[in-house]
Amino acid sequence: xxxxxxxxxxxxxxxxxxxxxxxxxxxxxxxxxxxxxxxxxxxxxxxxxxxxxxxxxxxxxxxxxxxxxxxxxxxxxxxxxxxxxxxxxxxxxxxxxxxxxxxxxxxxxxxxxxxxxxxxxxxxxxxxxxxxxxxxxxxxxxxxxxxxxxxxxxxxxxxxxxxxxxxxxxxxxxxxxxxxxxxxxxxxxxxxxxxxxxxxxxxxxxxxxxxxxxxxxxxxxxxxxxxxxxxxxxxxxxxxxxxxxxxxxxxxxxxxxxxxxxxxxxxxxxxxxxxxxxxxxxxxxxxxxxxxxxxxxxxxxxxxxxxxxxxxxxxxxxxxxxxxxxxxxxxxxxxxxxxxxxxxxxxxxxxxxxxxxxxxxxxxxxxxxxxxxxxxxxxxxxxxxxxxxxxxxxxxxxxxxxxxxxxxxxxxxxxxxxxxxxxxxxxxxxxxxxxxxxxxxxxxxxxxxxxxxxxxxxxxxxxxxxxxxxxxxxx
Amino acid sequence: xxxxxxxxxxxxxxxxxxxxxxxxxxxxxxxxxxxxxxxxxxxxxxxxxxxxxxxxxxxxxxxxxxxxxxxxxxxxxxx
Numbered sequence: 037x038x039x040x041x042x043x044x045x046x047x048x049x050x051x052x053x054x055x056x057x058x059x060x061x062x063x064x065x066x067x068x069x070x071x072x073x074x075x076x077x078x079x080x081x082x083x084x085x086x087x088x089x090x091x092x093x094x095x096x097x098x099x100x101x102x103x104x105x106x107x108x109x110x111x112x113x114x115x116x117x118x119x120x121x122x123x124x125x126x127x128x129x130x131x132x133x134x135x136x137x138x139x140x141x142x143x144x145x146x147x148x149x150x151x152x153x154x155x156x157x158x159x160x161x162x163x164x165x166x167x168x169x170x171x172x173x174x175x176x177x178x179x180x181x182x183x184x185x186x187x188x189x190x191x192x193x194x195x196x197x198x199x200x201x202x203x204x205x206x207x208x209x210x211x212x213x214x215x216x217x218x219x220x221x222x223x224x225x226x227x228x229x230x231x232x233x234x235x236x237x238x239x240x241x242x243x244x245x246x247x248x249x250x251x252x253x254x255x256x257x258x259x260x261x262x263x264x265x266x267x268x269x270x271x272x273x274x275x276x277x278x279x280x281x282x283x284x285x286x287x288x289x290x291x292x293x294x295x296x297x298x299x300x301x302x303x304x305x306x307x308x309x310x311x312x313x314x315x316x317x318x319x320x321x322x323x324x325x326x327x328x329x330x331x332x333x334x335x336x337x338x339x340x341x342x343x344x345x346x347x348x349x350x351x352x353x354x355x356x357x358x359x360x361x362x363x364x365x366x367x368x369x370x371x372x373x374x375x376x377x378x379x380x381x382x383x384x385x386x387x388x389x390x391x392x393x394x395x396x397x398x399x400x401x402x403x404x405x406x407x408x409x410x411x412x413x414x415x416x417x418x419x420x421x422x423x424x425x426x427x428x429x430x431x432x433x434x435x436x437x438x439x440x441x442x443x444x445x446x447x448x449x450x451x452x453x454x455x456x457x458x459x460x461x462x463x464x465x466x467x468x469x470x471x472x473x474x475x476x477x478x479x480x481x482x483x484x485x486x487x488x489x490x491x492x493x494x495x496x497x498x499x500x501x502x503x504x505x506x507x508x509x510x511x
Numbered sequence: 512x513x514x515x516x517x518x519x520x521x522x523x524x525x526x527x528x529x530x531x532x533x534x535x536x537x538x539x540x541x542x543x544x545x546x547x548x549x550x551x552x553x554x555x556x557x558x559x560x561x562x563x564x565x566x567x568x569x570x571x572x573x574x575x576x577x578x579x580x581x582x583x584x585x586x587x588x589x590x
Binding site for chain 2: 245251271280281282283284343346347400401402403404499500505508509510511
């Protein structure tokens with residue numbers, strides 16, 4: 037049984053698996069309408085008010101699992117009918133208010149928004165409240181709740197609003213495709229489009245990698261995933277699915293670290309370009325800072341470019357924890373190199389759609405990158421790799437390297453604000469939109485406290501110990 | 512002449528890097544840079560025989576220890 041953090045992920049997985057299963061067997065078009073009923077057989081509803089609503093929502097999920105509306109490029113989509121119209125009234129006094137005498141809430145409120153009725157129960161005047169939350173912090177009964185939608189809470193860049201008919205809506209001009217809302221919506225009403233049908237198509241048309249080769253390019257955060265089996269068994273599973281071979285995106289990270297340290301010395305101030313959500317955030321929210329973004333492709337783009345140069349007919353499929361990568365592969369400067377991006381969630385669905393039992397497989401090997409390329413998967417790893425790059429280029433003594441590790445988009449925002457006011461006491465910004473870095477990505481199967489340790493352990497297992505050794509083979 | 516060294520995981524663990532580095536040095540020391548196009552690839556599909564090297568699509572099994580002999584016999588002679 038597949039392991040996920042939430043039942044929403046499980047539901048998404050069931051849809052993806054069924055779509056994939058039918059696609060492998062060339063039966064998708066004939067049976068597409070049957071999928072909702074297969075997953076919600078009824079008659080008793082298990083998720084919503086009735087099976088008919090469940091199936092209507094499932095039909096929408098099927099569409100998105102099949103790539104959604106091709107003319108609509110945005111990766112993150114709201115399924116309107118799945119949105120439960122959660123309360124969004126902000127701070128409210130609940131039944132737990134005991135009408136105490138202390139009135140700490142009143143004292144804490146700098147806007148004079150709190151008053152009391154004849155029962156001494158507190159009330160918040162919404163016209164005065166600025167949602168600072170101080171009243172909630174001081175209430176000894178935790179009687180003041182913040183009624184905020186989980187999606188809006190998750191979206192730290194404030195790209196989610198509420199429509200007139202009360203559903204969530206994404207401002208696609210602002211959205212950075214990080215997927216935080218996808219992971220946080222308790223009703224699964226926001227989801228990332230899937231391109232697994234393209235991947236299945238690449239594999240099938242390659243006729244066993246004889247017409248051309250389909251490569252799986254895997255992100256180093258895979259070391260924290262599929263924890264029930266060995267990584268080598270996942271590699272065997274990928275080959276059993278029909279990939280020609282598996283390549284570490286971490287080797288692209290080595291390439292990036294090698295170039296980025298030199299670019300930093302040249303420019304004096306640099307922001308990383310690995311995280312597509314961070315790069316997009318700079319471009320949309322801080323356009324004046326675009327000049328500081330590293331000109332390097334992301335690790336995925338860098339190694340895929342190398343692969344395409346040496347095998348021009350290759351199909352390269354990136355597999356990682358990231359929904360924003362699905363946006364990145366549509367960019368003009370990346371599109372020539374990466375043919376599709378998918379998540380670990382989707383990979384699990386593909387394995388199970390082919391009944392590939394990872395635990396029963398032999399262990400294959402995966403070793404292309406160095407320790408430093410591999411630790412890009414967690415917050416701080418990129419900064420460590422740039423430090424190593426400076427050392428290997430004998431630049432560490434002459435250049436005073438002061439990295440600012442931004443763990444999550446809120447920290448990125450703070451650093452970018454400072455940079456825009458020339459107040460940042462650092463010359464390199466490592467920007468990762470997800471908290472913890474890629475291992476916190478929305479497309480992970482599971483998120484756990486041990487994930488960082490798993491990434492570091494995987495890093496230490498690399499044959500190559502330095503960046504220059506790892507990339508020396510690339511010529 | 513196109514010489515391709517497999518740098519896929521299996522061959523890498525068997526010594527692709529020293530093979531590539533030695534070939535680069537040998538090609539340079541014999542001034543064959545114009546004649547030999549040395550490149551890498553991920554997996555030639557013969558993992559058991561690694562390190563796999565192809566010379567104009569002919570497959571050879573090379574190790575860091577045999578790379579000089581391999582160079583003399585299959586590259587230097589034909590270049």
